[in-house]
Amino acid sequence: MSLSTAAAGSLLPLAVAIPLIGAVLAPLLARWSRHAALIGCLVGMGGALAVLALVAPKVFGGTILVHYLGGWKPVGGAALGIAFAADPFGLLCALSIAGIGLLLLVYVLSELGGLGPRELGGFACLFELLLSALIGAALTGDLFNLFVWFQVAALSSYGLTGFFLERPIALEAAFKILVLTTLAGFTVFIGAGLLYVHTGALNFGQLHLALPAAAGVLDAVALGLLLAGFATKAGLVPFHGWLADAHTAAPGPVSALFSGLMVNLGLIGISRLALQVFPGSGLPVLGALMVVGLCSAVLGAALALAQDDFKRVLAYDTVSQMGVITVGFASGSTTGVTGAVYHLVNHALFKSLLFLCAGAIVHRTGQTSLRALGGLARKAPAITVAFTIGAASIAGVPPFNGYVSLSLIHKGLTETHQDVPYAIMLVAQLLTVGALGRATWLAFFRREPQDTEIEAPLPSHERLRPGMAVGLVGLSSCCIAFGVLPQRILRYLMEPAAGGLLEAGRYAAAELRSGGTIVPTHVSFDYADWQELAITIITLALAALGVRAYLRARRDPAPLRLLRSLHTGSANDYTAYAVLGLVVLVAALRWG
Structure with missing residues (x-):
């Protein structure tokens, strides 16, 4: 027996309330x-x-479910209450958060189950609280409520980053994330306040209908503040200063949670603002996001290539991948947006997988330096296979999931004749393959260095604990499944999600009428596309040659040295970069 639309909508708050109760009880x-x-x-x-x-069947079938808390439904087109709205995009994000979060909790149960009762209870509470906030952010239909979940996620992330206070790096990283995300939360709050002053609306649908076709200075400033705040959470350049330190300091499962899931909160906010709230405002929001996305894709990949710390390689690659997804959304094309949604889920899968692998290696060897590692393919074959699957997925190697989503993003750019962004994306992909290939070679496949004493060598006979194996196998299997079944994934998940984002008018009407429908997009994907296959082969070959030359070089190239010099580790410097980025972003929206 199928649920009615009203009954299905009334269940949405439970998706947040149940894990919140779990967090309180932990x-x-x-x-x-x-x-x-x-x-x-x-x-x-x-x-x-x-x-x-x-x-899910009702939502992915084309229905937008809306539930107003307390029964405060819109009156005369004005939303008086807080809404949970499950469109296919929001539900897809919520499902990926809950599913991957469940695997991460299973992993944590095995890896960190030896903590004391008090410590484990606090850790579990913060972990589940962050997951609850991310699900709430995916399902909310209200800008202020999105700010509330932003803050709940931020508070949880501070505690998780600095949880092991005996490590000085953890406390320093927690301070940096506190400073940067507090600034981001302030900009989101002020931006939402400015829009409310101008339009009298906070509901996404009401905002879309209330914004004028020719937005003014106040709207540009508000949008710039909002985008800067959410770009900080997403780790986009130049708002990314907190990300690498936070990922490095936290345990492997927490790094996976941050990089695979928490950064998605920023992209959820950015995509809704750009495609569902401001598409008809006349502001050059897609152009501004295209520049931010391209800079993040290239600079993040270059920084990943220049790192020796295992987890910092993956952290800076997250900056790059967030840029890739942003470019897909900014393309404005049906194919590009569908590819961005696909890559958003793919990134949650393969980056969570990679951080779990890196965390397991660091946890059991005591080493974070790539140059001090080596020979792990023999000592840890299961982790080696899982890491290789994740790296191949990011590299866009068929038949793994990254090949599908990257191909769609590239196709979206070529369809709309955005040749310069397409060329820059290929450069970013080349650097990404080089960075992940270098890390894979140094840690797993080369011989173990003889002149380096590892604090706690990984025994060749040691096996993964059951929960850890479940996490790695589950994520690896998803990376493969999302690559070998692209037509089904596109038809049943990605096309409805992209359709909800691109049908701003339908989404707005559904929110203000307590429900509605959307029309899925239709995109084609061909594994045998000779152009994409040729680009993949050429990219892999050039990356292999580049990595070989890079490993033999005595020092980094000048551009990489400059990039590393700008990342001083100072919270003051990172705050200055973020403020400068905010000013430039507002100026681009107003006069671009």
Whole structure:
């Protein structure tokens, strides 16, 4: 028996409330049993996933579910209450957060289950609280409510980053993320306030209808503030200063949570603003995002190539991948936006997988330096296979998932004759393949250095714990499945999600009428596209030659040395970069 639209919509708050209850109970359960806290969190996240899966057929069938808390429904086109709105894009994000979050919790149960009851209870509470906030952000239909979930996620991230306070790097990283995301939260709050003053609206649908066709100075300033705030959460250049330190300091599962899922909150906000709220405002929002995305894609990949720390390589690659997704959204084309949605999910899968692998290696060897590692393919074959799958996925190697989404983004640029962005994207992809290929070679496939003493060598006989194996196998399997079944994934998931983003008018009407429908996009994907296959082969070959030359070089090229010199590690410098980026972004929106 299928649920009615009203009944399905009324279930949406449970997807957030159930894991929130799990987070609250975690410290109490930990007093009874160390494992009870994480098991309670597993039940909570499993409950959220079940609720989302229950409404998924209706939403991906083209229905937008809307539920106004307290029954405060819109009156005369004005939204008086806070809305949860599950369009296909938001539900897809929420499902990926709940599903991957569940795998991460299983992994944590094995890797960190030996913590003391008090510590494990606090850790589980913060972990589940962050996941709850991300699900809430994906399902909200209100700008101020999005700000609230932004803040809840930020508070959780501070605690998780600095959780192991005995490590000085953890406390320093927590301070940096505190400074940068507090600034970001302030800009989001002020931007939302300015829009409310001008339009009297905070609901996404009402904002879309209330904004004039020729937006003025106030709207440009508000949009610039909002985009800068969400770009900080997404780790886009030049708002990315917090990201590498936070990822490096945190344990592997937390880094996976940050890089695979938390940064998506920023892109959720950016995509909704650009495609569902401001598409008819006359502001050059897509052009500004295209520049930010291209800079992030290239500079993030270049910084990843120049790193020796295992997790910093992956962290800066996250900056690059966030840029790639932003370029897809900014292309404005049906194919490009569909590819961006696909890559958003793919990134959550393969980056979570890579950080779990890196965290496991660092946890058991005590080494973070790539040059001090080596020979892990023999000592840790399971981790080697999982890491190689993740790296090949990012590299866009068929039949893994990254090949599909990258091909669609590239096709979206060529269809709209954006040749310069397309060329820059190919450069970014070349650098990305080089950075991940270098890390894979140094850590896994070359011989172990004889002149380096590893603090806690990884025994060749040691096996992964069951929960850790479940996490790695689950994520690896998804990377493969999303690559070998692209037509089904596109038809049932990605095309409805992209259609919801591109049908701003339908989304607005649905929010203000407590429900509605959308029309899915239709894109084609061909594995045998000779141009994309040729580009992939050429990219892999050039990257291999480049990495070989880079490893033999005595020093980094001048551009890389300049980039590294700008990343001083100072919170003051990173704040200055963010403020400068905000000013430039507002100016581009106003006079671009």
